[in-house]
Amino acid sequence: MTGSPAPTSIVVRMRVNGHDCEMLVPVRLTVAELLRDRLGLTGTKVSCEMQVCGACTVVVDGDPVSSCTALACDLDGTEVLTVEGLAQGRDLHPVQEAFMEANALQCGFCTPGFIMMAVALLDACRGADQDKIREWMDGNLCRCTGYAPIETAVTLAASRMGAGSRGDDH
């Protein structure tokens, strides 16, 4: 390319868990690195780094995203939600409540990713049935629970949050 070399850092303005942020980020920085290392939001876990396991799932503008392989430069103008942004004070999000009640975790490492995937699902499709729940949740891996309690928890949250969606039926 002719002209000046491509910039290696960029200013990003975004909302993270309801707080406005403006930061200069290197283009090579992943969303997981931004959240964990720069913003101290270590609830987001990193495991496979190949966007296969789902541990690092966060929600960007309503969509589930693998923060380990998404670049922070793409967050400009977006609204980011992590597991730290779900509870209102001591009131847990219905998905968090349901995971507790259904014992849908053991070691807990994969749990933030599962919860954020479920939040994205129930935001897009509140009345999600078993097929829809499996279609969305089957991209997250858990080595402890055997998945049945997780499916129970998401089903429970879906029934409590009621029908309706943000516009598409996915």
Added chain:
Amino acid sequence: MAVLPELGLVRSGDLDEVLAAVDYDHAPYAGGTELVPAMGLGLRRPAAIVDLKRVEALKGIEVDADAGTVTIGAAVTHRRLSDHPVVREHLPTLAAAASRVGNARVRSTGTVGGNLCFAEPRSDLGCVLLALGATAEVRSARGARILSIDELIVGAFETSLEPDEILTTVAVPFEPPGMSYWKLQSYERPTLGVALVVTESQWEVTVGAATERPTRAVIVAGDTAGLAAFVDGLELSDDMTGPPDYKRSVLRGYLERALGTTR
């Protein structure tokens, strides 16, 4: 955590500016679902990425009723493809396949163009698009070319794109009657994919995922010997999901059932 090497960013909403920037060291970038892991593993080391996501010309889904085609922009995500009413109406098999690509995160960020241009053999879209007879428009600052899917995907992880070219759109003829797509999958990528277009006179069989690239045969309906020769002649991959004999056996069994040729 693996740290990516220093990386530049070229970002523009203008297709010509984007085309002027793309070359081997300035890699086209959209969902990043394949490129970012490849950079993390050191398999790809561009000096800069060229963001295609802000180019509106790459994000359309348009129907041409007279020509009987749907034209899909390369930067359209799998999720948008699978949810789009035009795609669901005219290309229901493609919409269904897109709704099962990778996982929900890949579907919300990964794109049609990225899927085709990465040319990962274990993929659904290439197989379905080859079966549909889709054509791809590729473009550089030097001009545009129209390629069949066969001409675009030439091998495992290999396309015929020049370093300064990008895929811009895929034109897909409306789905014919008698089309289906089935896959065997146990991990995040398919082990075997089979697209069929079955009419009274012929069987069009397209096999993907287990082959280096999607492979299509047109067989006279009822010609079981011809079908067997095609299946036996396929070079199938040997990987974690099984040896070639296993995949061939699954393929043979599926085709016997789907085509009603069970002995």
